[in-house]
Amino acid sequence: MGKIQGVFIDRDGTIGGTGHFIHPRDFTLYPFSQKAFSLLRDHNIKMFACTNQHRISKGQASIEDFRDEFLSYGFDDAFICPHNPTDGCGCHKPSPGLLKEAANKYSMDLTDMAFIGDVGATDMLAAHAVGAKKILVLTGWGKSSCNEYKHKWADIEPDYIAENLLDAVEWVIQYNREKNTLGL
Numbered sequence: 001m002g003k004i005q006g007v008f009i010d011r012d013g014t015i016g017g018t019g020h021f022i023h024p025r026d027f028t029l030y031p032f033s034q035k036a037f038s039l040l041r042d043h044n045i046k047m048f049a050c051t052n053q054h055r056i057s058k059g060q061a062s063i064e065d066f067r068d069e070f071l072s073y074g075f076d077d078a079f080i081c082p083h084n085p086t087d088g089c090g091c092h093k094p095s096p097g098l099l100k101e102a103a104n105k106y107s108m109d110l111t112d113m114a115f116i117g118d119v120g121a122t123d124m125l126a127a128h129a130v131g132a133k134k135i136l137v138l139t140g141w142g143k144s145s146c147n148e149y150k151h152k153w154a155d156i157e158p159d160y161i162a163e164n165l166l167d168a169v170e171w172v173i174q175y176n177r178e179k180n181t182l183g184l
Helices: 033-042 063-072 097-106 120-130 142-146 165-181
Strands: 006-009 046-052 077-081 113-117 133-137 160-162
Touching (some): 006 097, 033 165, 046 063, 046 097, 046 120, 113 120, 113 165, 120 133, 120 142, 133 142, 160 165
Parallel strands (some): 006 046, 006 113, 046 077, 113 133, 133 160
């Protein structure tokens, strides 16, 4: 495994918000999120949103609302599951369908990717299923993912537990620096 070429980033509780649904027009980034996005761009690391948004299936927002939001933040693309968790689709995290869709669209090796998210039972399981690096942030649902909900993903350990998105991005950059030093 070489350097991390790109990151999948969850939305609610990872880049901003509360961990619950907030329509894109009302969504607020965490104060450090723009800096994290800038660092990724400055280091030529691709950014892909990867989010479950079942409220789309209820007509409370559209895929375009979310896609426009992510593109306005500088994401390279957005992979969004609009389905209800009970629909049985292959794209609702923890299923790795969105990650596989991204891999097919961009011809990428998912083992050279990282996933940054706040929910162990969805984000970390999806990343694990495809061999991506797993970075759990403690914002949003992160702390409860490590405590009262750890049983839902007990067999999986994140590669890094970050205070927040900026800490996670700094870890990715440091990981890549170490790989450069080793000539990988």
